[in-house]
Amino acid sequence: MGGYSGRRGEAISEHSLVEVPMKPFRFVHIADVHLDTPFLCRENLVRKRLREALRQAFARAVDLVLSERAHALLIAGDLFDNDLLSFTTEGFLLEQMARLREAGVPVFYATGNHDPGRTNYRAAHIPWPDNVHLFRSTSPETVPVRDAEGDIVGYVTGVGHVTARQAENLAQRFPSQQEPGHVALLHAWVRETSADPPDRCAPCSVEDLRGKGYAYWALGHIHSRHTVCIDPLACYPGNLQGRTPREIGVKGGLLVEVTGRSAQATFYPLSTVRWETAALDDLKEVSSSAELHRRVKERLARVTSDDTAEFLLRVVLRGPCPLHRELGQEDNLEALATEIEAEVGALYVEVDADAILRPVEVDDHRDSVSVLGTLLALIDEARSDDELARRLAEEELAAVSEGEVADPVKYIRSLLVDLEEEAVARMVADDGS
Numbered sequence: 001m002g003g004y005s006g007r008r009g010e011a012i013s014e015h016s017l018v019e020v021p022m023k024p025f026r027f028v029h030i031a032d033v034h035l036d037t038p039f040l041c042r043e044n045l046v047r048k049r050l051r052e053a054l055r056q057a058f059a060r061a062v063d064l065v066l067s068e069r070a071h072a073l074l075i076a077g078d079l080f081d082n083d084l085l086s087f088t089t090e091g092f093l094l095e096q097m098a099r100l101r102e103a104g105v106p107v108f109y110a111t112g113n114h115d116p117g118r119t120n121y122r123a124a125h126i127p128w129p130d131n132v133h134l135f136r137s138t139s140p141e142t143v144p145v146r147d148a149e150g151d152i153v154g155y156v157t158g159v160g161h162v163t164a165r166q167a168e169n170l171a172q173r174f175p176s177q178q179e180p181g182h183v184a185l186l187h188a189w190v191r192e193t194s195a196d197p198p199d200r201c202a203p204c205s206v207e208d209l210r211g212k213g214y215a216y217w218a219l220g221h222i223h224s225r226h227t228v229c230i231d232p233l234a235c236y237p238g239n240l241q242g243r244t245p246r247e248i249g250v251k252g253g254l255l256v257e258v259t260g261r262s263a264q265a266t267f268y269p270l271s272t273v274r275w276e277t278a279a280l281d282d283l284k285e286v287s288s289s290a291e292l293h294r295r296v297k298e299r300l301a302r303v304t305s306d307d308t309a310e311f312l313l314r315v316v317l318r319g320p321c322p323l324h325r326e327l328g329q330e331d332n333l334e335a336l337a338t339e340i341e342a343e344v345g346a347l348y349v350e351v352d353a354d355a356i357l358r359p360v361e362v363d364d365h366r367d368s369v370s371v372l373g374t375l376l377a378l379i380d381e382a383r384s385d386d387e388l389a390r391r392l393a394e395e396e397l398a399a400v401s402e403g404e405v406a407d408p409v410k411y412i413r414s415l416l417v418d419l420e421e422e423a424v425a426r427m428v429a430d431d432g433s
Contacts, residue, residue, distance in 0.1 A: 020179050025145060025154030028065045029265070030253040031076035031187070031220030032239035033058055034114065035093070036084040039243060046312070046348045050241070053273040053310075055092055057240040060270040061253050062096045066103055068255055071153050072145050073100060076220025076237075077112025077161065077187025082122050090126060101131040106145060110135040111160035112187035112220055113201050118162045135185060136160040140174050142182075154258055157214070158185035161202065171204035177213035180260040184212070187220040190228050209234050216256055216263035223247055225267060233263040242275040245314040245350070250274065250306075273347065276303040277314045283321035284359060289332075292323060293339065300344055312348045315340070318355030327353040357422055372427045379419055382412060389413060 035054055039047045065073050080089065100107055109132060111117040117124055117136020124136060133143055135158035142157040157177070159170045174184055189199035192206050201221055206229050209217050217234035224247070225238035237254045239247065252270035256263055278299045286292050296315055304311050315337075317327060326332050337349040366376050382389050386409050393408030 019144070019152045020181070023147065023151065023153045025181055025183070025258040026068065026070045027072040027074050027145075027154075027183070027256055027258075028061060028068070028070050028253050028268075029074045029076065029218045029235070029237050029256050030058075030061050030240060030270075031218075031237055032078045032112075032223055033075070033080065033241075034078055034239065034243060035080040036086055036089050037081050037243055038084065043348060049310075049347060050243075050273060050312075053271065054241045055089065056272050057251070057270045058093075059096060060272075061240065062099055064253065064255065064268055064270070065100060065105055070105070070255065071147060072105060072156070073107045074156065074183070074185055074218045075107065075109040076185055076218050077110050078114040078220060079109060079112075080122070081114050082116065082164070085122050090122075094127070094129070097129050097132055101129045104148060105131065107132045108135070108143065108156045108158060108185055109133070110158040110185045110187055110220070111162075113161050113164050113166060115161075116163050116166070117160045133158075134160070136162065138162055138166070138168065138170060138173060142175070142177075152181075154181040154183060155179075156183050156185055161187060165200065166202050167200045168202060169204045169208065170202045171208035174212055174214070176211075179213075180215065181258060182214045183256075183258060183263075184209075184214040184217045186217065189221055190219065190234070192228060206234075213261075215258045215261045216265075218256070225251075227265075232261075233265060235265050237267075241271045241273065242312075245275050245277060245312070248275045248277055250309075272309060273312065274306075274309045275312050275314070277316060278303055279316040279318065281317075281319040283317065283319055283323075283356075287322040289323070289326070289336075293336065296336070296340060297343060300340065304344055304346070311344070311346045313340070313344070313346050313350070315349065315351045316355070317351065317353045318357075320357045320359040322359060324356050324358040327356045372423065375423055375427075376420055379416055379423070383416060 033054065035058065036051065039050045097107055111123050115123045123134065128134060135141060138159050140157050140159050142155050144152045145154045145156060147153050157174060159173060170186060170188055188202035188204050190204055190206060209229065209232065214232055217232060219228065219234060219236045222236040223239040226236045228234040228236065235254055238251055240251055240253065242248060242251055250269045250271065252268050254265040255268055256265045280295055280299055286295060300313060321327065333351045333353060337351045340346065341349045367373060382392060389409040389412040393412050
């Protein structure tokens with residue numbers, strides 16, 4: 001079992017005489033847990049279940065540390081939402097940290113923009129046990145990690161967000177490390193290319209991470225799992241539990257092993273509740289509720305095949321459909337959602353039919369001398385003319401500013417999908433006039 005020496009805050013300076021670790025350094029890296037976050041769901045019982053699921057996911061992260069005999073748990077910010085942390089959840093957090101303390105495992109926790117470290121915020125006042133090292137300053141600290149025999153296996157250097165608006169490039173503050181076995185812990189927005197959109201959360205670039213001598217950058221802030229770069233290895237583990245219908249799929253943490261100056265990360269699923277989205281857009285031949293029901297159920301079977309998870313499902317219906325009037329009625333959508341919930345055993349189902357259109361014959365209007373005919377011709381031209389697509393991307397109508405998307409032409413063409421049907425459906429009355 002990886003152990004902790006009991007030396008709380010055993011920080012070293014950049015110039016101290018250090019012991020070079022010879023053994024592999026193994027730890028679990030999680031981020032963006034957001035305990036007690038509000039959930040965007042209308043049903044109170046579902047919101048309660050999601051809050052429970054977040055705590056379960058965190059407890060499973062602790063289980064992973066213990067079962068894999070990891071040397072440490074690293075938390076890269078946003079462990080909880082500052083203003084919303086309940087006394088019950090604070091007590092739960094302390095219980096989990098105590099489990100790790102009992103096993104001799106240290107926790108390294110860098111504050112983020114949702115749980116900043118200044119003294120008027122919650123993180124600074126929680127009575128953390130002595131195995132928790134809290135990085136809540138923008139001044140980097142380097143802390144050695146020891147195994148059960150007292151040997152140093154690695155080092156964690158971290159900084160924290162002091163306030164909820166930490167716009168400084170914190171990555172630039174990290175000192176260069178000359179010895180192997182060093183890990184950086186940081187909650188930040190890493191721009192990988194100049195085309196990436198800006199973000200005010202400790203923005204930095206991939207170049208800021210390179211050349212400093214760290215074997216691994218344990219990052220937080222992005223809620224989807226993502227590898228920023230390979231050399232050095234820098235990863236976002238994503239959040240532990242999806243909070244909204246946009247945060248779909250399996251969520252969890254990374255088990256990382258650092259050997260010298262190299263690192264390897266393995267993903268472990270930890271969430272017990274999953275958001276999934278199923279989109280259906282080939283509905284031109286669906287003219288009965290029974291057929292619609294069959295199509296929806298068939299599509300959902302593809303995303304709910306994992307029977308170890310509970311599901312919250314969003315069904316998106318779009319494109320031309322003979323049932324467009326019926327799908328514009330809230331009662332019908334709620335009835336469909338209720339039936340699907342019962343059949344697939346989901347916690348919650350939401351049906352979104354905002355993009356459903358009435359069936360139209362686009363070719364009947366393609367050569368007409370009208371605003372609609374001109375618009376259809378423009379859509380056709382933009383699909384094949386790169387220069388036109390690029391000009392459209394620069395127009396305010398496209399809502400694209402410089403550097404916002406990597407490929408403006410590709411972006412514009414993504415907007416043109418099924419646009420003819422939508423144009424005709426909106427500009428031509430039901431009677432064809």
